[in-house]
Amino acid sequence: MSRHVLRVEGFAQIREASIAFGDLTVLVGAQGTGKSLLLQWLKASLDGKHIVRALRDAGQEATARTLVDLIFGVGMGPAWTEHSAVSFDGKQITPHSIERRGNGAEHLFFIPAHRSMLISDGWATPFQKLTAETPVVARLFSQNLFERFNARDGARLFPLDRTLKKVYRELVDDAVFHGGQVGVEQNEQLTKRLRLRFDGDRELSLPFMTWTAGQREFTPLLLGLYHLLPPRKKPKDDDIDWVVIEEPEMGLHPQALTVFMLLVLDLLWRGYRVVLSTHSPIVLTAVWALQQLAAHGASYQLVCDAFAVPKAARASLRPVAEAALTKHYATYSMAYRDDGTVTSTDISSLDPGADDDAISGWGGLSGFSSAQADAVRRAVVAAEARGAR
Amino acid sequence: MSGPVTRALGSSQLATAIKGGLQAMGAYSGRVDGAIRRAFVDSIDLDEATRPAHPNDHRWDYLIGHATTSNVVGVEVHSAETSQVSVVIEKKKRSRTHLQAHLAAGTSVAAWYWVASGKVSFPTFDKQKIRLAQEGIAMVGSSLQAKHLASLQPARAAPRKPVR
Numbered sequence: 001m002s003r004h005v006l007r008v009e010g011f012a013q014i015r016e017a018s019i020a021f022g023d024l025t026v027l028v029g030a031q032g033t034g035k036s037l038l039l040q041w042l043k044a045s046l047d048g049k050h051i052v053r054a055l056r057d058a059g060q061e062a063t064a065r066t067l068v069d070l071i072f073g074v075g076m077g078p079a080w081t082e083h084s085a086v087s088f089d090g091k092q093i094t095p096h097s098i099e100r101r102g103n104g105a106e107h108l109f110f111i112p113a114h115r116s117m118l119i120s121d122g123w124a125t126p127f128q129k130l131t132a133e134t135p136v137v138a139r140l141f142s143q144n145l146f147e148r149f150n151a152r153d154g155a156r157l158f159p160l161d162r163t164l165k166k167v168y169r170e171l172v173d174d175a176v177f178h179g180g181q182v183g184v185e186q187n188e189q190l191t192k193r194l195r196l197r198f199d200g201d202r203e204l205s206l207p208f209m210t211w212t213a214g215q216r217e218f219t220p221l222l223l224g225l226y227h228l229l230p231p232r233k234k235p236k237d238d239d240i241d242w243v244v245i246e247e248p249e250m251g252l253h254p255q256a257l258t259v260f261m262l263l264v265l266d267l268l269w270r271g272y273r274v275v276l277s278t279h280s281p282i283v284l285t286a287v288w289a290l291q292q293l294a295a296h297g298a299s300y301q302l303v304c305d306a307f308a309v310p311k312a313a314r315a316s317l318r319p320v321a322e323a324a325l326t327k328h329y330a331t332y333s334m335a336y337r338d339d340g341t342v343t344s345t346d347i348s349s350l351d352p353g354a355d356d357d358a359i360s361g362w363g364g365l366s367g368f369s370s371a372q373a374d375a376v377r378r379a380v381v382a383a384e385a386r387g388a389r
Numbered sequence: 390m391s392g393p394v395t396r397a398l399g400s401s402q403l404a405t406a407i408k409g410g411l412q413a414m415g416a417y418s419g420r421v422d423g424a425i426r427r428a429f430v431d432s433i434d435l436d437e438a439t440r441p442a443h444p445n446d447h448r449w450d451y452l453i454g455h456a457t458t459s460n461v462v463g464v465e466v467h468s469a470e471t472s473q474v475s476v477v478i479e480k481k482k483r484s485r486t487h488l489q490a491h492l493a494a495g496t497s498v499a500a501w502y503w504v505a506s507g508k509v510s511f512p513t514f515d516k517q518k519i520r521l522a523q524e525g526i527a528m529v530g531s532s533l534q535a536k537h538l539a540s541l542q543p544a545r546a547a548p549r550k551p552v553r
Contacts, residue, residue, distance in 0.1 A: 281514040288512050353469065353509030353530035360530060366513040373522035378500075378540055380525035384485070385497035 004273075005090070008034075008041050010083035012076070014334075015341035022330035022348075023268050026287055027277040028363035029334030033342045035277040036113065036135075037072065037079075038334070039244050042275065043137055044071055045088035046108045046242060048101025051136055054143075058128035064095040071098075073135045108242035109144075109227060110137040113250065113277075115220035118142040122193035122208035124149055137244075141224065148223055149184055149192070157194075158182040158219070163226060167313035168263060175256040176218045180206075194219070217251035218260075225263055228272065236270040243272045249280035255308075261286040262307045262317075269323040281365050287329050288350040294325045333363025392431030393454030393461045393544065401491035406438035407431055414451050417466045420504045421453070422534040430456040435463075439487045447476065449484035452498065459544040460499035464533060469505035474517045477503055478524045499541055501526045502533055 003020040014034040027035045055062040055070050069077040086093045124145035159169045185195040196206040230237050248260050267274050289306050300321035304314045333345045347359045354360040394407055411418035413432035431454040439448050451464045467477055481501050503526055511517055529537045
């Protein structure tokens with residue numbers, strides 16, 4: 001498999017970052033280490049022409065002078081300096097060349113961390129109604145949700161027959177909605193809004209802001225994934241090859257996050273390249289497990305077990321699980337240096353026994369819980385020495 | 390020799406098994422990082438030394454004496470698999486019991502380190518790691534390094550017998 005490589009140097013806090021993408025790539029790093037900036041550069045590298053067209057259609061002056069502000073959000077313009085350099089597969093990308101990137105179609109679908117904020121009143125805002133203070137990836141995603149809400153006038157959004165495999169629908173329901181049906185309904189003010197409806201004994205129709213945090217976060221994530229499951233028998237969208245999902249763990253219990261990771265395996269099987277940013281050890285544990293299972297020649301059944309697939313549904317997910325064992329997984333950590341700048345480190349082996357703390361500590365994700373566990377260990381040994389245990 | 394292991398076990402019948410430096414670890418002395426190896430001045434193969442008295446018990450591998458802090462620390466070189474967590478915990482428990490008859494008053498094992506003999510096959514986040522911490526054992530990966538010893542406090546001197 002050819003490895004696509006994104007390099008970003010001297011942009012905002014990023015001193016130097018180089019990411020060689022796998023089929024699934026995971027970025028980790030503390031708050032403010034520039035993970036989202038990197039992912040937005042990936043979007044600009046692949047879909048520059050698409051972005052510029054969307055901005056101009058919304059009446060915005062998208063030129064080399066304004067593009068960094070318009071893409072990353074107003075105020076980010078000064079992040080690009082004479083020392084900045086970005087390349088994708090060795091090809092230099094500058095604010096001048098962004099509008100020539102791609103063929104105008106969308107090749108990377110970006111599900112941003114802002115996803116639930118974009119539908120905070122139960123409806124999505126179209127691209128042109130969002131100001132340039134909102135990063136362009138969030139505006140594009142909001143437009144996608146807006147079109148879906150309008151296309152499905154009064155319709156149910158979950159569960160939907162023939163949109164997700166039955167096993168996925170059941171796992172999502174068990175983990176997130178518990179029998180609730182997500183749909184667009186007209187409310188008391190004669191306005192269409194998202195609703196979560198429970199029929200039967202507890203007949204309820206709940207507006208968006210009364211949903212649990214997990215339901216509010218998972219719904220736009222799920223609707224985004226719908227965009228990647230084309231109708232008819234095609235496994236993937238003709239144009240889209242890349243999927244970026246920021247912080248999928250937001251608001252989710254580990255059960256729901258495990259279901260999400262199973263849906264990621266489905267995207268990989270369909271032929272998408274997936275890039276995640278995360279603060280969740282559960283995401284990295286899933287990647288670590290897939291690497292270990294593949295290295296040990298595991299069967300597809302063990303992949304199913306690792307992702308809590310019910311035994312009765314294993315056969316239907318066999319192609320997905322078998323494909324997962326053949327994929328290439330890459331993990332990178334973004335971390336601040338002593339001089340206040342950020343660099344990337346390849347931690348793909350995720351080896352818990354590695355001498356390099358960045359690898360064994362999974363890019364700092366384990367640091368705090370390890371420190372707590374170590375404090376307990378020392379207390380235990382000290383108590384033993386006092387004869388108290 | 391007058392290292393920490395000798396001070397802790399020198400009066401016991403195990404004393405004859407104490408060796409200089411990390412010699413008791415044999416080839417496994419390489420599992421102690423070269424940068425800190427010279428800080429260990431004496432050692433004992435606890436497994437072998439306590440085998441005659443407890444042939445059917447689980448037994449911890451080695452005790453080694455850290456001169457810098459005057460501490461005795463335990464090292465178990467063992468395959469790092471989830472299924473072995475209970476075994477390693479049991480080794481520590483049984484060896485602590487065995488050592489009660491041998492350790493000089495006021496001495497103890499200051500830290501128990503599990504060094505992986507091969508690849509570590511449980512994840513960084515795992516309830517087994519929490520379980521190990523709760524039992525006072527640290528999983529340190531493929532070698533014992535300076536960073537693992539950073540939390541060791543200098544041992545207090547054992548109370549001397551009053552001179553009459």
